[in-house]
Amino acid sequence: MKSYRDLIVWNKSMSLVTxxxxxxxxxxxxxxxxxxxxxKRSSVSVPSNIAEGYGRNYTKDYSRFLQIARGSLYEMQTQIEISKNLNFISxxxxxxxxxxxxxxxxMLNSLINKLKV
Known part of the structure; x- marks a missing residue:
């Protein structure tokens, strides 16, 4: 793999932002x-942290950034749920x-588990 852009999880998370x-x-x-x-901030954070973690030289750092991406994903899910409760979204x-x-x-969970030492 040459770049974080080759990661399916990064591409899926970019589609999610769109x-x-x-x-x-x-x-x-x-x-x-x-x-x-x-x-917007929490959704953009997901692919951003995947990319930043990929650029780190240490597996432990990469795993940590993937965990942050997962946390941002959960944050966004919560905000979408709030939006639904307020009838802002169908x-x-x-x-x-x-x-x-x-x-x-x-995909994030799988990648995090594969990186565990």
Whole structure:
């Protein structure tokens, strides 16, 4: 593998960010600096931490960044759930997001487990 860009989990998480940004356009304007901002940051954090961890020279560092990415994924899932409870997002959009987050979560867990020493 030549680059973090070759990682399926990175590519899936990039697709997740694109999906999130598309869906957030439907949110109320008053949430621009609230949930929308939080969700954007947590979603962008997932592929960013995968990439940063990949660039580290130590397996332990890489594993730690993957764990941070997983934490950001959980944070985003929680924020999406809050958005659903506030009726800012449709059930169909929630399902699409959660299906993709589940894929990314499983891949992160698998990669983290493979890196355990």
């Amino acid at each position: 999906l999130i940004y598309t869906i957030l356009k439907k949110f109320p304007d008053e949430e621009k600096f609230g949930l929308v901002s939080q969700i 059930e169909m959009d929630v399902k699409e997001i959660f299906d993709l987050t589940l894929e990314v979560e499983k």
